[in-house]
Amino acid sequence: MNDRIARAALTRLFDPQDSTGRALVGTLGAYAALRIVTGDQPVHSFRHITDTDLAEALRRWAPRLPDVDPERDLATIERLGGGFLIPGDEHWPTGLDDLPDAPYGLWYRGNIDRGIPAPDRCAALTGSRDSTSYGAAVTRDIAHQLAQRGICVVSGLAYGIDAHAHRAALAGSTGDGPATIAVAAGGLDRDYPSGNADLAAAIRANGLIVSEQPPTTAPTRQRFLARGRIIAGLAGVTCVVEARWRSGALNTAHHAETIARHVAAVPGSVHSANSAGCHRLIKEGAAALVSDGHELAELLAS
Structure with missing residues (x-):
């Protein structure tokens, strides 16, 4: 219990x-x-932490201490019908242990009884928030095909590609395991973006929304980037459907590559700026070219 409470505190600290x-x-x-x-235990020297780094870190963490109340956060998530997973729990997604910076714990809301599938049964779909009609159509096809095979679709609940992926996975669900998992960048006491609140409710009914951030934490640019590694860690393959030359989706693909997971990308028009990032991944040999869910499932199984 001490470890669970401590880890809940560390997600805020x-x-x-x-x-x-x-x-x-x-x-x-x-x-x-x-x-x-x-300050409940004396500070001493550590082999892998310099005294200077530790002193600077303690000064950095000090302003956050008054807001650290893990019992309150655990009560809040329980009131919302969710919980808090830590390594060693029955439903802890062990794929996250491959991350060099694995989360200290995972807050969740939704149907945990179905568990979180292993990476070889999860595929991440990510891409532009300002998706084109082409990107939306391809995403819907891929997500639906994956769901029909019982493969859980992981994404980030954002507008654009993410939302299309979640909706199509829900529509294609066979009822075998969670249809889709959304990884949020902020606390789970509110749905972000608010325009996807109905979608978030549907995901909670037939899947999970997870976050490493405790309740009431606001999403920030840095937290959006950091959640990309969790998306990559949950999935055996990360597929970028549409992405501009500089895109957060490419950051997620990089995290997947770092932990030796498959990376895939969908080609688009050479005239489309929304596909420039996908073409970049393919050209550099960082991603396999895929055109449908069946090819993505084959890559996942390899």
């Missing part, structure tokens, strides 16, 4: 990219690391 916090947890464990930060 440490940023995902905070290397000092991660080193502290890696050395001491979550509970002792939290006691160091709160």
